[in-house]
Amino acid sequence: MALCWIWTTLVLASIIFGFMSGSIGAVSSAALEGAAAAAELCIGICGAVCLWSGIMELMRRSGLASILSRLLRPLLVLLFPSAAKDSQALDALSQNFSANLLGLGNAATPAGMRAAVRLRGSTYTANDELCRLVVLNSASIQLIPATVCAIRASAGSSAPFDILPAVWLTSLVSVGVGLTAAFVFSRLFKKA
Structure with missing residues (x-):
């Protein structure tokens, strides 16, 4: 408002x-x-989102998404222990993280919302796992920042992917700081 x-x-x-x-x-x-x-700009971004969403669908149909899910499972179970008992939450988390790795925040949102509902359970209060999910979605590690590269390409950049090293470094730092803060605040407020 x-x-x-x-x-x-x-x-x-x-x-x-x-x-x-x-x-x-x-x-x-x-x-x-x-x-x-x-x-x-919207038309350029829409085209890129359609392309990468199509690639995500191909990954799902070819089984590559499930392979990626199995690769991510140990990390996801470490970060979200309750998801280990809930296969739907684990699948949603895997889809969310896969989309975020490709820089597809728009495609990651529906899976992230499904994961949040599963992690939240029956309470309407954010638990530690839900807070970690929000932190990881806000400061996600991106291997291919598809949306930003699409914006750069539509703005006339001759090399839209030149930003990759900077994106990798900043996304690693932001995830590290975010997760550290989430764990520290979790411990502080549990003692209070």
């Missing part, structure tokens, strides 16, 4: 100052150019 008010205020201020300064033509021109750029 607050964001709605912020955007409304910015738009109204632009129009008012455009009238006051006599440059309302520039304001309307910028609005149209911005809308065109936004539509172009």
Whole structure:
């Protein structure tokens, strides 16, 4: 709701100052150019999301997703002990982490929500495992940042994947810091 008010205020201020300064033509021109750029960006991202979602579906149908799930299982069971007893939660977590590894946050969301419901159980209070899931989804390790590379390609980058080493380093650091904070706060608040 607050964001709605912020955007409304910015738009109204632009129009008012455009009238006051006599440059309302520039304001309307910028609005149209911005809308065109936004539509172009959305089409570029939509194409990339469709491509990688299709690759995820091929992985699922070919059995590669289940192989990846088996590879991720020891790590997932370590991070989410209750998922070891719940195969649906483990499958959802595997799909979520696989999509995040490919940089497909949009494709990871439905699986992440299914995993959150399974991890939460019957309570409406976030437990430690649910907090870890949120941290890992917010600061996920990305091998292929597909969405960011699609944005770079649609913006005219000649080498959109040049950012890979920086993405790998920052995602590893952010996951490490996030998990450390989650474990530390979990211990602190259990003692309190």
